Amino acid sequence: MNIVQTKPVEDCFDGTIMQEILLDEPIHKAFILFWASEGNLDYYPDFARPFFKVHVKNCYFLKGIEGNRSLRIISYKQDPARNLQLFKEAFCRAQNAISSQTISG
Numbered sequence: 001m002n003i004v005q006t007k008p009v010e011d012c013f014d015g016t017i018m019q020e021i022l023l024d025e026p027i028h029k030a031f032i033l034f035w036a037s038e039g040n041l042d043y044y045p046d047f048a049r050p051f052f053k054v055h056v057k058n059c060y061f062l063k064g065i066e067g068n069r070s071l072r073i074i075s076y077k078q079d080p081a082r083n084l085q086l087f088k089e090a091f092c093r094a095q096n097a098i099s100s101q102t103i104s105g
Contacts (some may be wrong), residue, residue, distance in 0.1 A: 002025075003024075007020050008020075020072055025069065032052045032064075039057060045064075050067070060086070064076075
């Protein structure tokens, strides 16, 4: 899974910045579960459209739906570029962790 594009979503009124992250593959369960190691994960697999959200303290919120090819990052306004970079680094760690599980499992 790779990031294809990031695009801004209309500014929020509460001092946050939202961006949509477009992916080349659908979001899968292993990817969602990875985020528990990065922040506080809420995952609702029994919803009609399995929803997840992650709060990475003092950086961003991440939310999406399993099976979709996009997710949203809601960043605190004080340093959105840094927060997006931190997300991208965590995204790479997720890919490496998932690849390692696939190879060893």
